[in-house]
Amino acid sequence: MTNLKGYMGRVLFVDLSKRAFSEFPWTDEDRKRTLGGKIMAADILLKHITPTMKAFDEDNWLVITTGPLTGTGCPNSSRFNISTISPLTNILTSSNCGGDFGLTLKRAGYDAAIITGRSETPVHVHITQDNVEFLDASELWGTKTGEAQEKLKQYPGRLVIGPAGENKVLYACVFSNDRTAGRGGVGAVFGDKKLKAVTAFGTKLPEIYDEEALRELNKKWIKTLKNHPLTGRQLPKLGTAGLVAPMQAHSILATKNFSAGRYDNFEKVSGEELAEHHLVSNGACTTCVIRCARMCKVDDKIVKGPELETLGLLGPNILNDDIELILKWNYELDEWGMDAISCAGSVAFAMELAEKGVHDFGIHFGQTDNLSQMFEDIAYRRGEGDLIADGSKRMSDRFGGKEYAIHAKGMELAAYEPRHAVGHGLGYATANRGGCHLNAGYLVVLEGLGLDIDSLTHHGKAALAIMLQNLMEAVSGCGSCLFTSYAVFPGFLVDQPNWPLTKIILAVFPYVGPVVNLLSHFTKAPKIPLPLLPHIKAVHLATGMHTDTSSMLTWGARGYNTERIANVILGQKADADVLPKRLTDVQQNPDDPRTKVPLDVMRKVYYRGRGWKHGIPTYHRLKTLGIVLDKKYYDEAVARAMRED
Numbered sequence: 334m335t336n337l338k339g340y341m342g343r344v345l346f347v348d349l350s351k352r353a354f355s356e357f358p359w360t361d362e363d364r365k366r367t368l369g370g371k372i373m374a375a376d377i378l379l380k381h382i383t384p385t386m387k388a389f390d391e392d393n394w395l396v397i398t399t400g401p402l403t404g405t406g407c408p409n410s411s412r413f414n415i416s417t418i419s420p421l422t423n424i425l426t427s428s429n430c431g432g433d434f435g436l437t438l439k440r441a442g443y444d445a446a447i448i449t450g451r452s453e454t455p456v457h458v459h460i461t462q463d464n465v466e467f468l469d470a471s472e473l474w475g476t477k478t479g480e481a482q483e484k485l486k487q488y489p490g491r492l493v494i495g496p497a498g499e500n501k502v503l504y505a506c507v508f509s510n511d512r513t514a515g516r517g518g519v520g521a522v523f524g525d526k527k528l529k530a531v532t533a534f535g536t537k538l539p540e541i542y543d544e545e546a547l548r549e550l551n552k553k554w555i556k557t558l559k560n561h562p563l564t565g566r567q568l569p570k571l572g573t574a575g576l577v578a579p580m581q582a583h584s585i586l587a588t589k590n591f592s593a594g595r596y597d598n599f600e601k602v603s604g605e606e607l608a609e610h611h612l613v614s615n616g617a618c619t620t621c622v623i624r625c626a627r628m629c630k631v632d633d634k635i636v637k638g639p640e641l642e643t644l645g646l647l648g649p650n651i652l653n654d655d656i657e658l659i660l661k662w663n664y665e666l667d668e669w670g671m672d673a674i675s676c677a678g679s680v681a682f683a684m685e686l687a688e689k690g691v692h693d694f695g696i697h698f699g700q701t702d703n704l705s706q707m708f709e710d711i712a713y714r715r716g717e718g719d720l721i722a723d724g725s726k727r728m729s730d731r732f733g734g735k736e737y738a739i740h741a742k743g744m745e746l747a748a749y750e751p752r753h754a755v756g757h758g759l760g761y762a763t764a765n766r767g768g769c770h771l772n773a774g775y776l777v778v779l780e781g782l783g784l785d786i787d788s789l790t791h792h793g794k795a796a797l798a799i800m801l802q803n804l805m806e807a808v809s810g811c812g813s814c815l816f817t818s819y820a821v822f823p824g825f826l827v828d829q830p831n832w833p834l835t836k837i838i839l840a841v842f843p844y845v846g847p848v849v850n851l852l853s854h855f856t857k858a859p860k861i862p863l864p865l866l867p868h869i870k871a872v873h874l875a876t877g878m879h880t881d882t883s884s885m886l887t888w889g890a891r892g893y894n895t896e897r898i899a900n901v902i903l904g905q906k907a908d909a910d911v912l913p914k915r916l917t918d919v920q921q922n923p924d925d926p927r928t929k930v931p932l933d934v935m936r937k938v939y940y941r942g943r944g945w946k947h948g949i950p951t952y953h954r955l956k957t958l959g960i961v962l963d964k965k966y967y968d969e970a971v972a973r974a975m976r977e978d
């Protein structure tokens with residue numbers, strides 16, 4: 334139980350092998366230390382993992398967590414997180430989702446659920462306030478995600494996998510309604526455990542520390558989000574698809590397996606094209622006030638349309654300008670239960686291997702007639718699809734082409750070409766879960782897609798990456814959508830780029846690194862007010878915990894460092910923070926030597942700012958952040974990380 338408000342006070346532990354459940358011990362001190370979400374999950378997993386543990390081991394834990402703002406009425410606060418060892422990267426992954434499962438789990442009386450073991454037969458786990466049922470899922474096994482959810486429609490909160498998860502495609506995902514816990518292969522871990530579905534139901538609600546004050550804050554918060562140029566205009570009007578045009582303008586649009594940053598026919602796959610000719614209505618995650626989702630018609634069905642990543646990676650990155658095909662493929666990938674980013678990135682790499690005469694998978698740049706069949710083959714691991722189902726890194730290990738296998742730590746990159754957004758490139762390389770634009774700190778939003786600071790300079794990028802990574806970790810830990818953090822930037826910086834004050838601020842931005850580093854490095858940072866980051870006050874009003882800017886930065890840093898040392902224990906090497914040579918050694922623009930990611934220079938500054946050596950948190954840094962680890966165990970893990978295989 335808990336004396337804090339906002340939380341339900343219980344963590345569920347489910348053992349599929351024994352068909353048993355119990356309560357997992359989690360104290361108020363744990364809650365104050367880890368907040369919730371992925372930070373909480375990382376802490377739980379750090380205490381459980383061993384150096385030899387693998388994703389498909391029976392005792393690999395799936396940790397499903399909510400945040401303290403989940404279920405409190407705060408805007409965009411229905412997010413929940415699934416963390417586990419990733420079969421794609423062999424390190425921790427955390428996959429965030431906006432479906433309603435987090436809300437229903439909390440209403441069942443739990444802040445989190447940990448699932449271990451492996452069922453002998455397909456199973457559906459149903460969680461209620463007083464019980465956990467292990468239901469036979471044999472009739473669900475083999476169904477696509479839409480059909481599975483239709484068969485479970487009597488359950489209000491659902492998690493399901495599709496055939497890709499059942500067949501352990503390494504980037505299979507988990508669905509809650511039409512929202513996806515997409516990255517890192519959490520769906521494959523579900524499949525390995527024969528876990529087809531998890532549902533939850535209850536009628537409990539979290540108590541609020543100061544309900545009236547939180548209600549007033551929420552009114553102001555919603556108004557801020559609706560009035561901000563990014564969250565109130567661009568995202569509702571065009572969704573993330575609206576980024577295609579500015580990415581083209583800034584040479585950030587991944588094209589032909591990241592060999593270029595611009596695509597001549599970009600307008601045919603843009604957010605404007607999607608909105609004008611294919612948008613039926615806006616959609617939204619539960620509790621969302623931004624409503625950025627695109628609802629489109631595919632085969633006479635109204636379904637979730639593609640995000641920016643799918644448009645970019647199944648458009649310019651494979652030289653396809655047919656948006657109707659992208660809508661169709663997006664729906665098919667959702668139905669098979671596959672991460673569109675990793676699948677599309679792996680397909681592009683396969684196309685380049687074929688183009689270079691290394692291995693012909695039967696798919697080629699600019700040819701689209703057989704891709705639907707290939708996606709099905711990947712989902713069922715048939716023929717050449719079986720190879721692509723393992724992702725770009727394993728394909729490059731087998732066939733070569735490592736310099737143009739576009740991944741970081743085994744996870745395929747999102748659609749932002751980093752040679753014209755070098756800070757974002759640093760984020761890709763240092764992201765704990767691999768080539769993720771969000772875990773990277775999403776520095777590209779400063780480098781052309783929101784603000785417009787110098788995208789090619791290395792100055793200040795390390796410090797800004799650390800700050801944004803920590804803040805986004807904390808926002809996620811609250812249970813909030815990361816898009817709510819966009820409003821931290823004053824609107825005039827977006828709307829008035831030519832205003833003298835805007836120009837001054839953007840010019841100075843890259844040179845405030847030392848100050849930003851100071852704020853990020855110390856757990857007792859000055860109490861600088863951040864009125865455009867309402868999460869700080871919302872957590873206090875929901876839970877009663879003392880919160881300030883320092884709290885947010887510390888929670889974020891604690892989460893980031895916990896994940897990093899967990900990865901080291903799992904076998905991550907000291908030289909893991911790298912990018913393919915195409916991005917670090919080859920200029921995007923042959924006439925401009927700055928158009929490649931100066932990773933070595935930025936990484937050194939980044940490590941100093943983090944308090945890391947060779948990409949590993951020092952024992953002192955962990956201790957400062959309150960991350961408890963046996964010194965001998967730590968030393969052994971570091972020694973393994975430094976050892977050359």
